Amino acid sequence: MGEPPFSEKQHVSLLHSGVPGALELLRALLYKPIDRVTRSTLVLHDLLKHTPVDHPDYPLLQDALRISQNFLSSINEDIDPRRTAVTTPKGETRQLVKDGFLVEVSEGSRKLRHVFLFTDVLLCAKLKKTSAGKHQQYDCKWYIPLADLVFPSPEESEASPQVHPFPDHELEDMKMKISALKSEIQKEKANKGQSRAIERLKKKMFENEFLLLLNSPTIPFRIHNRNGKSYLFLLSSDYERSEWREAIQKLQKKDLQAFVLSSVELQVLTGSCFKLRTVHNIPVTSNKDDDESPGLYGFLHVIVHSAKGFKQSANLYCTLEVDSFGYFVSKAKTRVFRDTAEPKWDEEFEIELEGSQSLRILCYEKCYDKTKVNKDNNEIVDKIMGKGQIQLDPQTVETKNWHTDVIEMNGIKVEFSMKFTSRDMSLKRTPSKKQTGVFGVKISVVTKRERSKVPYIVRQCVEEVEKRGIEEVGIYRISGVATDIQALKAVFDANNKDILLMLSDMDINAIAGTLKLYFRELPEPLLTDRLYPAFMEGIALSDPAAKENCMMHLLRSLPDPNLITFLFLLEHLKRVAEKEPINKMSLHNLATVFGPTLLRPSEVESKAHLTSAADIWSHDVMAQVQVLLYYLQHPPISFADLKRNTLYFSTDV
Numbered sequence: 204m205g206e207p208p209f210s211e212k213q214h215v216s217l218l219h220s221g222v223p224g225a226l227e228l229l230r231a232l233l234y235k236p237i238d239r240v241t242r243s244t245l246v247l248h249d250l251l252k253h254t255p256v257d258h259p260d261y262p263l264l265q266d267a268l269r270i271s272q273n274f275l276s277s278i279n280e281d282i283d284p285r286r287t288a289v290t291t292p293k294g295e296t297r298q299l300v301k302d303g304f305l306v307e308v309s310e311g312s313r314k315l316r317h318v319f320l321f322t323d324v325l326l327c328a329k330l331k332k333t334s335a336g337k338h339q340q341y342d343c344k345w346y347i348p349l350a351d352l353v354f355p356s357p358e359e360s361e362a363s364p365q366v367h368p369f370p371d372h373e374l375e376d377m378k379m380k381i382s383a384l385k386s387e388i389q390k391e392k393a394n395k396g397q398s399r400a401i402e403r404l405k406k407k408m409f410e411n412e413f414l415l416l417l418n419s420p421t422i423p424f425r426i427h428n429r430n431g432k433s434y435l436f437l438l439s440s441d442y443e444r445s446e447w448r449e450a451i452q453k454l455q456k457k458d459l460q461a462f463v464l465s466s467v468e469l470q471v472l473t474g475s476c477f478k479l480r481t482v483h484n485i486p487v488t489s490n491k492d493d494d495e496s497p498g499l500y501g502f503l504h505v506i507v508h509s510a511k512g513f514k515q516s517a518n519l520y521c522t523l524e525v526d527s528f529g530y531f532v533s534k535a536k537t538r539v540f541r542d543t544a545e546p547k548w549d550e551e552f553e554i555e556l557e558g559s560q561s562l563r564i565l566c567y568e569k570c571y572d573k574t575k576v577n578k579d580n581n582e583i584v585d586k587i588m589g590k591g592q593i594q595l596d597p598q599t600v601e602t603k604n605w606h607t608d609v610i611e612m613n614g615i616k617v618e619f620s621m622k623f624t625s626r627d628m629s630l631k632r633t634p635s636k637k638q639t640g641v642f643g644v645k646i647s648v649v650t651k652r653e654r655s656k657v658p659y660i661v662r663q664c665v666e667e668v669e670k671r672g673i674e675e676v677g678i679y680r681i682s683g684v685a686t687d688i689q690a691l692k693a694v695f696d697a698n699n700k701d702i703l704l705m706l707s708d709m710d711i712n713a714i715a716g717t718l719k720l721y722f723r724e725l726p727e728p729l730l731t732d733r734l735y736p737a738f739m740e741g742i743a744l745s746d747p748a749a750k751e752n753c754m755m756h757l758l759r760s761l762p763d764p765n766l767i768t769f770l771f772l773l774e775h776l777k778r779v780a781e782k783e784p785i786n787k788m789s790l791h792n793l794a795t796v797f798g799p800t801l802l803r804p805s806e807v808e809s810k811a812h813l814t815s816a817a818d819i820w821s822h823d824v825m826a827q828v829q830v831l832l833y834y835l836q837h838p839p840i841s842f843a844d845l846k847r848n849t850l851y852f853s854t855d856v
Contacts, residue, residue: 244271270467297472298322299479301450303443304486306420308366308435309344313417315485316344318436319476320450323459324348325426327434328476343473350459351429352451366437369418371791375832377415378528379825384408385488412487412529419530424448429461439530441522442563445587487529488558498526498558499595501625504685506551506605507537510566512615513544513588518569521617523552525559525595535682538710539569551685553716556595556623564610564617565590589615595623640696643724650764657771660695663706664718665775672711673778674785679796683716691717722800729765730802730830738802739823742830754833759845769801770842773834780835790835791828798828 247268254261301320306313307327319326328341388404391397420437424444427433438444464472507521523535534554540546567585589612607620641649641660649658672678687709694702695717706714722729730738734757741753758766776797780790804823834840 244268247271266465270465296322297324299476299481300454301447302476302480303482304416305424305436305438306417307344308437313437315413315417316436317341317476317480317482319480320447320454321472322454322457323350323462324464324472325352325451326472326476328473339477341473341476343469345432345434346464346469346472347426347428347434348459348461349451349454350461352455353427353429354448355425355427355433366421366423366435368421371789372832374415374419375791375795375828377411377418379829380411381408381415381488381528382825384411409487413485416485416487416529419528439532440524440563441533441587442524442531442565442590442592445565445590498560499556499597499623499625500558501556501623503554503556503559503562503595504551504605504622504624505535505554505562506620506685507548507564508607508618508620509545509547509549510615510617511545516542516544517588518542518571519546519588520567520569521548522565522567523554524563524565525554525556526561527557527559531561531563533677533681536712538684549686552682553685554682560595561592562595562621563590563592564612564619566612566615566617589613589617591617597623640698642692642696642721643726645726646729646768647762647764650768656764656767658721658768660721661718661768661771663702664714664721665772667706667714668711668718669775669778672715673782675711676785676787678711678779678786678788679715679719680788680792681712683710683713685716687713688716688720692720695721719796719800722797728801728803729769731761731765732804734760735802735804738830739826742826742833750833754830755840755845755848758834758840759848766845767842770840772797772801773840776835791832794828794832794835798831799824802827802830 247264251261251264251268254264299319299321303318305316305318307316308314314329316327316329319328324346326346327344329344331340331342384404384407388401388408391401391404420439422438422441422444424436424438424447425433426436438447503525505523507523510519510521513519518539518541520539521537522533524531524533526532535552537548537550540548565587566589568588570585591610591612593608593610603622605620605622607618610617610619641658646658650656653659655662668678675681691705691709691713694705699705728735737753737757737760741750741757744750744753758769761769776793777790779786779788780793783789
């Protein structure tokens with residue numbers, strides 16, 4: 204179609220000009236074509252009524268009526284945005300059921316798509332780039348009628364291209380940049396800086412958050428078109444995958460027909476997406492309003508008590524997920540309660556929160572059939588029995604007492620309790636006068652008493668993890684059961700003769716958790732309060748030679764028991780990371796887990812430099828992770844070599 208003969212202003216001036224027949228001309232230009240379509244629609248409707256279903260022209264008349272109705276519907280939508288009806292091939296109203304941003308792997312690269320699930324079709328779209336002030340539109344990348352949509356079996360997934368995860372260190376770098384930019388924005392606001400400078404920082408933060416959102420998901424969600432074409436999305440959580448799958452399968456229970464949309468119909472449907480969408484912004488924090496909650500920073504203690512509502516006995520377990528940097532991460536897993544319809548776990552977990560706002564609980568039936576393996580991540584596919592989500596409201600959570608609640612999921616009820624400890628409270632170390640036991644006692648006192656170079660508790664936990672936990676997925680990241688950890692703590696403190704027997708029977712995540720707890724409860728961190736500021740300065744040096752000299756010099760300055768224990772732990776973590784293809788724990792993941800435990804500011808440092816819990820995370824934790832990562836990535840460091848070189852360096856820092 205060419206350009207209209209008159210602009211909008213010309214139409215108005217023509218109306219008021221008194222030119223003879225102006226109104227009639229406008230009627231001919233604007234109203235009559237639409238009127239003809241309306242009349243044609245009514246004629247087609249009547250024709251269909253009197254045409255037998257088996258007549259060869261019946262499907263053609265049906266298609267013509269649908270195209271005509273959708274055309275009129277699109278005009279009505281422009282006039283009245285509340286109209287949301289689009290006609291389906293069966294003559295029913297097509298409605299939007301669900302939409303959201305998903306990462307699609309297309310032609311070997313990750314693309315952010317807006318996916319729309321209608322009552323009869325799944326449409327994958329991309330928001331077109333438009334100039335400022337112009338009406339935004341979607342561009343349809345592809346669509347599948349739900350009658351043609353199928354989910355591949357594990358065997359079919361095997362033949363699909365493999366998903367390569369994005370390097371952990373690059374994801375950690377993005378997180379560091381985001382945290383640093385958040386701090387800069389807060390400083391600019393506090394100093395009432397220029398809005399232009401704040402906008403520039405926000406733009407940089409959005410770019411990094413967008414990259415993190417694009418590259419962090421790893422859970423595959425594959426769909427096939429019956430006609431042969433396959434599509435792959437990557438999600439950050441099993442929760443989302445289950446939601447999309449369930450929503451599609453629920454719609455597929457209806458009597459659906461296959462169809463092909465004409466170019467006009469596709470245009471009308473894609474055009475309706477902008478008005479119908481329920482998710483408007485890409486889920487990154489830079490899109491949030493300033494008055495929105497920054498989320499919780501600290502530790503969430505969760506006890507998963509029990510579950511009811513299962514129709515038959517099964518092998519059941521739960522996982523816990525929290526959001527972090529805009530996507531969800533699995534943080535804890537209960538043991539499998541076998542062959543029961545009423546599991547009673549009563550297991551407590553301590554989950555680290557990084558600006559988190561939601562807790563998710565997923566209930567699974569454990570599958571022991573080794574043929575049902577997901578080839579993307581080599582894990583057996585367990586069946587989700589139910590899932591639920593709750594908002595972490597600071598007013599409700601931030602109390603000293605346990606808060607008990609029930610979450611309902613598909614007729615299943617899971618009872619749990621939780622309480623929250625802010626980061627500044629959880630990291631507070633109280634000097635211990637205790638000389639017995641090992642927890643909360645200076646490392647030098649413990650090694651002297653044991654006549655050992657490395658505390659017995661560290662050696663035993665490391666040995667057990669290397670014996671049977673080094674291939675455990677998420678070792679050191681997945682929380683152990685708190686009651687098991689407390690039981691191990693009591694046994695080590697009492698120097699009980701049954702330690703070795705208890706260790707061999709204990710869940711490996713509880714042993715890993717006991718080791719982390721030991722380092723966290725030291726009266727001062729392993730890398731000491733005195734050297735903390737120097738470690739922060741050393742890791743910030745840009746010259747590689749200067750950084751190497753400084754970081755090695757700082758190790759030499761540690762007391763011998765601290766240094767020997769640190770080097771022992773370092774070699775262990777490197778061995779764990781060698782099994783990354785199986786345990787999914789890279790050096791970067793391990794540095795993230797242990798960095799803030801081994802190295803943290805004294806209370807005086809915290810009060811001097813930091814103003815909020817969010818600042819504690821962004822200002823310090825990322826640097827603590829980088830310090831440990833530096834040593835983990837370094838060639839083997841020998842205690843003897845370090846001490847031999849002490850002669851050439853001053854020990855004053």
